[in-house]
Amino acid sequence: MVRAVVLTDVPPASLVDLAADDLPDGDVTIDVRWSSLNYKDGLAVTGAGRIARKLPMTCGADLAGTVAASENPAVRVGAEVLVTGWGLSETRPGGYTQRQRVPASMVTARPEGLSLRQTMAIGTAGLTSMLCVTALEGAGLRPGAGPVLVTGASGGVGSLAVALLASLGYEVTASTGSPDAHPLLRELGAAEIIDRAELAAPGRPLGKERWAAAIDTVGSQTLASVLASIRYGGAVAACGLAGGNDLPATVLPFILRGVSLLGIDSVMCPPDLRDAAWSRLASDLPVSLLDRVTQVEPLSDIVKLGEQILAGEISGRVVVDVQA
Template sequence: MSSIPDTFRAFRIHDDDEGYRSGLEDIAINDLSEGEVTIQVGYSGINFKDALAATGKGKILRQYPLAGGIDVAGVVVESGSDQVQVGDRVLANGSGLSEVRDGGYSEYLRLTGDIVVPLPETLSMREAMGLGTAGFTAAMSLDRMEANGQRPDMGPILVTGASGGVGTIAINLLTAAGYEAHAITGKVEEFDWLEHLGARQCISRHELHWGQKPLEKASWAGCIDSVGGDMLAGISRVIDLWGSIACCGMAGGHALNTTVFPLILRGVSLLGISSANCPIAVRRKLWNRLGHEWKPPLLDEIITREVTLDDMGDVFNDMMKGRSLGRTVVKISDLED
C-alpha cells in the first residue's frame, strides 16, 4: 500500500476576489476536507453537475475552494472507521462531494465513514465510475418505481434524455430487469445505438406533440425523466393507470406546469429522485444491486470516453454544448483494479 505523498494533484474550484476559476493544483492532505477514511483515488466520472461546477455555469458548490467531482472510487490507505479497513476498495457518490466537501478529482481524498460504500466485488473501479451518480440515479428511479407497484407487465417505460448518462444506463438497466424501454432524445443520429442498448422504440423530441388536454391518450406505463420542464408536464398526461414517473433531472427546465388530473383520475405517481442525499443504507443496497442483478449488460459500451485529470476541460465544454454521449470516466491513478 502506497504512503501518502507530501503533495499530489487535484482539480480545484475557487470563487473569491480573483473570480470564479478552476484547474489543476498541487495540494497536501491537510488541504482536503476532514474525514477518518483516506483513499487513494483510482477513478472518478463526469456528470452534467460536474460540468456546471467546473465552468461556473451552475451554483453547485456551497463553499470554496473544493476539489470537483461528485463520484469517486479508490482504495483505503488510512482508516479510523470500523466500517472499512486499509486495502478495501470503496466508492462514494453525492453525499456532499463537490458541494460542501472535496470531491473525486483528487489523487487522494478524505471521506467520513458514514458516506463510504464498499465496492461490490463484481464491479471494477472503472465500471463503478462508469455507472457513477448517473447509474445510481437510474437505479434509484427503478427502485422507487417498483416499490410503488411498477411491474414489467404493465407496459413500456419511457426514458427521456435517452442519450445522456442517466438515459443510456436506464435503457440498458430496464431491459436487463425485464422491462420494455422506449427512448426520447434530440439526437436522432443515435437511434441505432439506443436500440442496441435495448430501446424498443426511439422518438425524436423535435417531433413530439403531446396535445394540450389535461389528459391525453395513455401511451406508457411509466417514465424515468431527467429533463423536467415542458417534457415532464407532457409526460404526466400520457401515463397509464397507476404508473409512476421518476423525476430525476431538469435539463429542460425547473418549472412544472400541469394539472392534478393524471394523479386523481389515473392514479399516476410523481416520484422525486434525490440521489445526492439518500440514506446510506439505501445507497449501499442500490450499489449492491448495480453490482449484481441490475448491472447493465452493455456497461462497457455505455462508457464512451476515458480521460485523465489533464483532459477534463474538453468534456466539460462538450457537456455544456449538449454534445455528450453515454458516460465519461476519469482515470486518476494507476491503481490495480
C-alpha cells in the same frame, strides 16, 4: 502534493497541486483512482451552475479508490471503496483529486462483481437510474405492464436506465434529441425511440395514455408532457432538470388518472437504500453493455468535457482517470 481540479471565484475550474493539509476532515483517507462525469459536474467545473456552496472547492461528485488510512474499524486500510454524492463538490471537496478524506459513513464498499473503474462508469448516474427503477417497482410497475419511457435517454442516467429496464424485461421507449445515439440505444435495449421534440412543446393537460411509467431526467415541459400521457395508475420517477427546474403542469394526471410523481435523490440517499441499489446494479446491469457506453478521459480534460456534457455532445458515461 496531489493534483486536483479546483473551482475558485473565477471560473472555470483549474488543475492545481494540493498539500496534505488541504484535505478536509474525515476518518478515512482514499487514494483516488477513478472518478466520473455527471451533468452536475459539468455545471460545477465550467461555473455554469452554482453547485459549490463555498469556494475554493475541489470538484467531482464521485470517486473510487483504495483506502490509504482509516481511523474507523469499519473501513480497513487497503479496501477498495467508492463515494458518490453526500455533498461531494457541493458542501465538501469532491472526487477530482488524487487523494481525498471523507467520513467513514460516506464510504461504500466496492460491490462484488464490479471493478473500481466500472463503479465509476456507473457512478451517480447509474445509482440514480437504479433508484428510479426500484421506486417504480415500489409503485407497482412490473414487466408486461406496458412501455416505460426514459427521457434524456442518450445521457448518463438515461442510457443506463434504458439498459437496466431492458435487462429486467421491460419494454423501453427512449426519448432523445440525438439521432446519432439511436443505434446505441437500440443496442442497450430500446424497443422504440422518439424525438424529444414530441415532449418539448406544451400540449393538452391530459393526452393519450401512452406509457405505463417513465423515468424523467429533463424536467420542465418535458416532465409535464410525460405526466399527461401516463396510463391510469402509472408513475413517473423524476430525477433531473436538464431542461429546467420548473414544472408547467396541471393536477389532472394526478386526480383523474391516479398518476404518481416520485422524486429521486441520489445525493443524500440513506446507506441501506444505497447499498441495496449497488447490489442490484452489480447483478442486473449487463457489464458488456456498461463497457459499451463508457469512455475513459483524463482529469486534465475535465473542463472541456464539462462544456461538452452541458452542450449535449456526450452520450453514455465518461470515466475520469485522475492519474492522467
